[in-house]
Amino acid sequence: MTLFEKHQARFEQAQQACATRHCWSPYPEMPDKYPEAAHAKSAGLAAFEQHLKNGRFELDQPGITGWIGEEISPYTQQALGVVYPQSDINTLFNAAEQAMDSWAQAPYTQRIGVLMEVLEVLYRDHLFEVLHAVMHTAGQSYNMAYAGSGVNALDRSIEALVYAEQAMCSVAPSAHWSRRFGSSEIHLQKTYRLVPRGTAVCFSCASFPTWNAWPSMMASLATGNPVILKPHPATVLPMAITVKAFRQVLQAAGFDPNLVTLAIDTTSEPIGKVLIKHPKTAIVDFTGSVRFGQWVEQNAHPALAFTETAGCNTVVLESAQDLDAALRNLATTMCLFSAQMCTSPQNIYIPKSGVNTPQGTVPFNEVAQRLATAVQALTSDPKKASMILATIQSPQTLALLQEMQAQGQQRGQVLLSPRPYSHPDFPGARTSTPLMLQVSTRERDLYAEERFGPISFVIACEDADDALKQATQDARSQGGLTAFLYSMREDFIAQAEKAYARAGAQLTINLVGAMPLNFAAAYSDYHVTGLNPAGNATLTNLAFVAGRFGIVQSRRPVTQDSGTTP
């Protein structure tokens, strides 16, 4: 049985899910539902601890010139003490190029089979190991590291394979073509080869390393391209585990493991631009800051660039059937992983006249206050706080919180001041409750850019139309992945759907209940539209995969004996 056959049933279910966009996943959504969870959890923890004990993360890739590592756990604020091999960049590119040939020539179903096996191995052997590695680099909570950085990332990876297969299978492998030219008939045998574009460089980010990188790697590899993975220096371990798993499965399947290698750097000596400008770079996948993402899009040429950055995600609160329920959901989503997600809401636009409810209009100030109270309720109990806020990935975010608070005091009103909370399990954790500011639209320069971390603005607008206009303008000019609307007016909802469609932000309407507002489901929710500055690539549509390979044909007369050497 080939690897493709082994995984075919699951792959076909994923194809079906992508077509109908219903809810599906082959993975249990909570850690406790993982098979033999107790054993898996302790084995994962042990594997993680073994990395710390080893100190040196062994990876048998070529061109190693030294060992570096500077990760600090947001849970302990202590160095992880793990060093990783730093390889000569040209050696990595040459090795990738060498590895490409036989990989590219394999039938794409064979490649997809091998990559499905990689996902199986990540799930079966490394999920809880990656979980702890994500916690102690990105700073996510246990459950988010399991779901968002584990099974959801695996789901998005299968999804990328589905679209890669769809793009590749739309190309016939061969054709017989005949046509009359003048008095003679020409018969041609045509062969169409799928040719990979070349080596892909995949950048993973500090706060959410696997969720974008795994699917990007899948998209490149499925279409025949090798991948050099460049993790953020703060979050290397989950990606080193990833690279090792890819290499092992590729090698076991008879391919050159140098199809996937690790390129690491330090904050003081970054290699990102060197990699992007390398003459052998053919594809760049980038997840990270808006600023560097823009640089990538402008400078990657002739490489193809796929970016997913961030933006000002907006909320419009016009009216609500159950205002408290809406505010609870908003508060939860604003707190989730301390708003260090590219889908976290930042700017909350509310008519200055207040929010309509079946019980009457609730004044603006009261809405702002009740939202702040809802956030406070979620974060005042350290145990609850630890599960939802988790930690602050970077010390820079703490500095930004201070700066924003100072500005907010001068230019608006501080609804909630940030303060550290005591993590029940990790007393040394870097934590902060959210900062909430109330401002008017005159302070646009303060909030009309991404302020990374648990920072939000409640903004008083002229009216509902103004709120929608301001909010969609944020998305159009600053980028926006998600948007959230509460309204009881169907005409306003229709207007908002249209406005956000043009602004390119994915809109969630009137959602209350247990689901985080910004939850994006693989196979169903498209992530990033490519229609505003929050990134140019969508997880996952055909455009995410179709440009990663070209079609090269050869054609020759049919009558010729093409089977033997004369």
Add this chain to the structure above:
Amino acid sequence: MTLFEKHQARFEQAQQACATRHCWSPYPEMPDKYPEAAHAKSAGLAAFEQHLKNGRFELDQPGITGWIGEEISPYTQQALGVVYPQSDINTLFNAAEQAMDSWAQAPYTQRIGVLMEVLEVLYRDHLFEVLHAVMHTAGQSYNMAYAGSGVNALDRSIEALVYAEQAMCSVAPSAHWSRRFGSSEIHLQKTYRLVPRGTAVCFSCASFPTWNAWPSMMASLATGNPVILKPHPATVLPMAITVKAFRQVLQAAGFDPNLVTLAIDTTSEPIGKVLIKHPKTAIVDFTGSVRFGQWVEQNAHPALAFTETAGCNTVVLESAQDLDAALRNLATTMCLFSAQMCTSPQNIYIPKSGVNTPQGTVPFNEVAQRLATAVQALTSDPKKASMILATIQSPQTLALLQEMQAQGQQRGQVLLSPRPYSHPDFPGARTSTPLMLQVSTRERDLYAEERFGPISFVIACEDADDALKQATQDARSQGGLTAFLYSMREDFIAQAEKAYARAGAQLTINLVGAMPLNFAAAYSDYHVTGLNPAGNATLTNLAFVAGRFGIVQSRRPVTQDSGTTP
């Protein structure tokens, strides 16, 4: 019956052809087979002559600030004397943006129906009018203007619609999604909208205006984007006729005609860069020079750029079953439209030891001489010459011929000197027979770039492997769309297929007979691989269409009464 239903049978045949890549076209391949050809031909000529008589090409588009035109017929070397409306650029962008909304909101099958109708109208009412307009601007022969700029361009347009439909229909319009979160079940109704990227600017080139521009316009319009067409100032008339036809059909179908407008300029005051850098430009389709194409790719951001430029197309002549037949085919292809096609061969690599044939090895010098003789045989009779060489589009090409001849005399050997020939129907035509130079690989700087026009180099190589190496290096470094190989050795053919696949050039092997070697059939031959500098876009694959729209979703709880206004 809707327009889509009207054209559905034809569209489905085209879908089938794209899937199997067999030979198909709804159009007769020769002018004489056009329905009521005699009448159509004379009506087309009359329509063309009426444009010259009118002097002013009326187009009811907004923002007209003046009337300009500087076209000179390569057949008469006289000014056409037609002026076209020059519109204020911002007015065109604003009008396009206004027009987009209702177009984008129409179901995509409706858009495709309207666009199929545009093609029907171009074919039925304008084909011979466009033919004469192409002759007297691009300088093509009558038959090429009919086929290459007429029915083949229509075929490639239907093909673009097929892929646009394929990309769009891969997105479900809506979904019902439910999942358990904790103890509660969330049910969401999701809607997925296809949102056009925005206004597309389509550049058409001087020598082949319709072949790339029509399919590009189709790709943009099918996916909801308006198009501003920017023709080369030397070749406006075919595109003005095009724009007028689009506008009429769009309007008749109830859409805003400003979905398609014309933006013209002059050689002395070009507006290309202004259009590309316009903040409202979302897509650029460019056909033209390598140099400007590279500028487009580097500078179009944040607009998407699709380019098709040119390169050094190569021939490797290792051995031949019938050398004379091979040389005849090469000669024909080198002469076709005076090699002013992006698919024309330029660099002919031959082992210095000669070419093997069943009758023995023919020495290098003799092969070069016999090829020159074959070219001469095609061009010495003015009537034959007029049908194959046609005219020289630009006086600059004549200047380049002189310069290359001078260099060739110094650095190699002139196999054939260019000279004007007397066109039997147009005594004032700008014509030239081809320049053929014989050089060694030491003169690489002379031939390792595109020398636009009837200029070719016969290059002596160490051996067959060297010939293949040099040829594929041209494609990789300078770009190459097509490649041509003659060999009786299956091992060498396999080696060449692999080498050209990596170099990204479409390879034609051992083709002899009535078909021009560089003929590219819609629905079967992919044009440009995107894998070398000859352009980044393929006519037509999924990547050509999939990025022209984004997917924006909205989702809301199902339980909510979404049908009525409270």
